[in-house]
Amino acid sequence: MPLTEYEPGQAFPGVIGRTFDVSKPAWPATPQAKPGAPNVLFIVLDDTGFGHLGCFGSPINTPNLDALAADGLRFNNMHTTALCSPSRSCMITGRNHHSNAMACITEGSEGYPGANGQIPMENGFLSEILLQNGYNTYALGKWHLTPAETASAAGPYDRWPLGRGFERYYGFLGGDTHQYYPELVRDNSQTEPETTPEEGYHLTPDLVARAKAMIADAKQVAPDKPFFMYFCTGAMHAPHHVPKEWADKYKGKFDDGWDAYREKTFAQQKKLGIVPKDTVLSRHDPDVQDWSKLPADERRLYARMMEVFAGYLEHTDHHIGELIAFLKEMGEYENTLIMVISDNGASAEGGPTGSVNEGKFFNNVPENLEQNLAAIDDLGGPKYFNHYAWGWTHAGNTPFRRWKRETYRGGTADPFIVTWPKGIKAKGEIRSQYAHAIDMVPTVLDCLGITPPTSIRGVTQSPIQGFSLKSSFDDAKAPAMHITQYFEMFGHRSLYHDGWRAVCPWPGQSFVESGLGFGAPITYDKLTELDAKGWEIYDLTSDFAETNDLAAKERDRLIAMIGMWYVEAGKYDVLPIDSRGTLRFADERPQVAPRRKKYRYYPGTQVVPLLAAPTLVNVTHSISVHASVPKGGAEGALFSMGGCDGGFVLYVKDGKLTYGYNYCADARYKVIADSAVPEGDHVFSFEFKPTGKPDLAKGKGVPATITLYVDGKSVGKGDLPVTIPMSLGLAAGVCIGADAGSPIMDDEYPSPFRFTGVVKKALIDVSGDEMSDADKKVTAEAYLKAAMARQ
Numbered sequence: 001m002p003l004t005e006y007e008p009g010q011a012f013p014g015v016i017g018r019t020f021d022v023s024k025p026a027w028p029a030t031p032q033a034k035p036g037a038p039n040v041l042f043i044v045l046d047d048t049g050f051g052h053l054g055c056f057g058s059p060i061n062t063p064n065l066d067a068l069a070a071d072g073l074r075f076n077n078m079h080t081t082a083l084c085s086p087s088r089s090c091m092i093t094g095r096n097h098h099s100n101a102m103a104c105i106t107e108g109s110e111g112y113p114g115a116n117g118q119i120p121m122e123n124g125f126l127s128e129i130l131l132q133n134g135y136n137t138y139a140l141g142k143w144h145l146t147p148a149e150t151a152s153a154a155g156p157y158d159r160w161p162l163g164r165g166f167e168r169y170y171g172f173l174g175g176d177t178h179q180y181y182p183e184l185v186r187d188n189s190q191t192e193p194e195t196t197p198e199e200g201y202h203l204t205p206d207l208v209a210r211a212k213a214m215i216a217d218a219k220q221v222a223p224d225k226p227f228f229m230y231f232c233t234g235a236m237h238a239p240h241h242v243p244k245e246w247a248d249k250y251k252g253k254f255d256d257g258w259d260a261y262r263e264k265t266f267a268q269q270k271k272l273g274i275v276p277k278d279t280v281l282s283r284h285d286p287d288v289q290d291w292s293k294l295p296a297d298e299r300r301l302y303a304r305m306m307e308v309f310a311g312y313l314e315h316t317d318h319h320i321g322e323l324i325a326f327l328k329e330m331g332e333y334e335n336t337l338i339m340v341i342s343d344n345g346a347s348a349e350g351g352p353t354g355s356v357n358e359g360k361f362f363n364n365v366p367e368n369l370e371q372n373l374a375a376i377d378d379l380g381g382p383k384y385f386n387h388y389a390w391g392w393t394h395a396g397n398t399p400f401r402r403w404k405r406e407t408y409r410g411g412t413a414d415p416f417i418v419t420w421p422k423g424i425k426a427k428g429e430i431r432s433q434y435a436h437a438i439d440m441v442p443t444v445l446d447c448l449g450i451t452p453p454t455s456i457r458g459v460t461q462s463p464i465q466g467f468s469l470k471s472s473f474d475d476a477k478a479p480a481m482h483i484t485q486y487f488e489m490f491g492h493r494s495l496y497h498d499g500w501r502a503v504c505p506w507p508g509q510s511f512v513e514s515g516l517g518f519g520a521p522i523t524y525d526k527l528t529e530l531d532a533k534g535w536e537i538y539d540l541t542s543d544f545a546e547t548n549d550l551a552a553k554e555r556d557r558l559i560a561m562i563g564m565w566y567v568e569a570g571k572y573d574v575l576p577i578d579s580r581g582t583l584r585f586a587d588e589r590p591q592v593a594p595r596r597k598k599y600r601y602y603p604g605t606q607v608v609p610l611l612a613a614p615t616l617v618n619v620t621h622s623i624s625v626h627a628s629v630p631k632g633g634a635e636g637a638l639f640s641m642g643g644c645d646g647g648f649v650l651y652v653k654d655g656k657l658t659y660g661y662n663y664c665a666d667a668r669y670k671v672i673a674d675s676a677v678p679e680g681d682h683v684f685s686f687e688f689k690p691t692g693k694p695d696l697a698k699g700k701g702v703p704a705t706i707t708l709y710v711d712g713k714s715v716g717k718g719d720l721p722v723t724i725p726m727s728l729g730l731a732a733g734v735c736i737g738a739d740a741g742s743p744i745m746d747d748e749y750p751s752p753f754r755f756t757g758v759v760k761k762a763l764i765d766v767s768g769d770e771m772s773d774a775d776k777k778v779t780a781e782a783y784l785k786a787a788m789a790r791q
Helices: 063-070 084-093 126-131 203-219 244-248 258-272 296-330 359-363 369-374 390-396 437-448 524-533 555-571 581-586 773-777 780-789
Strands: 039-045 073-075 136-142 168-172 184-186 189-191 227-232 336-342 416-419 429-431 484-489 492-497 500-504 536-539 598-601 621-629 636-643 646-653 656-663 667-672 680-690 704-710 713-720 733-736 758-765
Touching: 039 084, 039 296, 039 437, 063 296, 063 336, 063 416, 084 126, 084 437, 126 136, 126 227, 126 437, 136 203, 168 203, 203 227, 203 296, 244 296, 258 296, 258 390, 296 369, 296 390, 336 437, 359 581, 484 555, 492 555, 500 555, 536 555, 621 636, 621 646, 636 758, 646 680, 656 704, 656 713, 667 713, 733 758
Parallel strands: 039 227, 039 336, 073 429, 136 168, 136 227
Antiparallel strands: 073 416, 168 184, 184 189, 336 416, 484 492, 492 500, 500 536, 598 758, 621 680, 621 758, 636 646, 636 733, 646 656, 656 667, 680 704, 704 713
């Protein structure tokens, strides 16, 4: 006989008598998806421009993504916010990024409703909606939606993936990660890759293997239960990491440079119909070098950087193809609604010369062309955190101008593919209806026949702000539902309205023309001047690539659209405008625990992320590790913070205590003890003492003196001529007893270089006080206890 079920909040429909024989049972209802409900798969690429995929005109081979496009639709009018966390918040909630408190990436959050980095619970995630409609929910890869200061083991976990409706998670919480040594999280705790780079490990195939396993785990038990998978590669964000054989496929393919790439891609885009035939290619960007005037060595370096990027993209496509092939093998492909998108346009974070270390961008450290040339044969491997030159960024966004972080279409217009064989009749067609990332959630709900819930877990929900694209699936001429959309990123603003686009670039159309660099602040007077004179306007119905500014001819329309931008800004919590770029990352923000002078850490614990750890740049500090050295000696890392892109480590090698410092991969410094490490229990310490002032604008932290101690007795001293000025890296964290992730001193030891003795405790002291004479006289254990007691 069928079970009697009842919904939450409903009165118990059964009968409760004095005994079982006069009672009737009833069960709380388990959410059930509608019969035949499709699976949903979001594939989110990173930093992939409009002109990067083969099916969007690129010369890079992407046969599997091309096959998805041939089996479905390509949208040539999809937009994102121009930056990763904000765009991803739109994709997963259906609300604008400022409504999601994601004005910037989480590391750049500020104390304003539209910028605090804490996505409101009233903005439900698609995962939360589908979970209560009978779906399994999985997230893999890049997350970057958790406030950075809450990404430690102390939580809170409410804005981690499992706190926002995902049942399973495997990936990395931050903005990027080393593809050979990723900072991995499984569900709610850190984990390590099961193999090494030497054994062939790379993050992308690992993510695909985990994705397949998650699907199979559930389908073998409940084959008719649908799933929602949010699959986000680290590619194509820096570091551009790929096995050499993939990059070598493109040897010589980019020797003619970025302008030639643009011309060829643009011609192919017209041939494919991805851009209208009357489209004019945007100008050569003034910030980009003239390829023909570059020295031969530079052209060779930049061409190799692009070969690595292209190999990385084809490698990513290949493994996405394995996931799609698995769905076909399982019989799930035909009824899976697949959406493929990039989170913003191609990235210019490599600067004009490219970089072997993206961390330089975050620290204003200038590139060194000679060092980059010396690294050419190792680009793509685990040694470097590399990023291509921004001439390739400009090329990757063909036919548009500019790039990520700016709200010209080069930053906001992205490839978008929708495939659903069972639900979409059209094959291989192009759709031109205006769309934005906030339209993905309402489109999915429309396709699934699900009404947006009024509450989730007792929290009343805000209205979804996007529009369904379903009407365009089988009707190329269906009217666009999305009529108005604002944009703002680091002070760069724009507004789309009914075929027109107004843009107010900041600091200008290019850095060269503005005379200012990225991160120059907008003052009140400057904002008033920008609103009076700085806006441009384009008719996208006849000017797809924004090449003909009609501000002089369409003054009334432009004034109206500027006013409309401010209306939208008020509606969606956009203000205040902050153009400070990476400088906003240095702002103080709330912490799980108050800042203190001393921090105690233990071995066997999870890495403490950068923003949950004490600030150890440009300040006096000491670090003491209580450890036991067995007979015969020991080696390994006692304390580490950072990776191959920069950081420091206290370690024992060749019997001696050593301090190692990696300055943004440009230089490595060592201070080595004068005497051998003694056996037994001891406190191994160093003091970092500034001897000058930092120069943040030039990417230089303080020079410093390092003094090594064993049980409070000085055993070595040396100088650091320069240190990292602002950030040890997005993925840096405190690790006790090992150097987790990519090795900080990769010329000294392999990762994880675990200490072969026993590490017991560690103390970070940022009080600025020198060690006292009394402390230097006590025994090792007593010294450590005394030091920690002062916390």
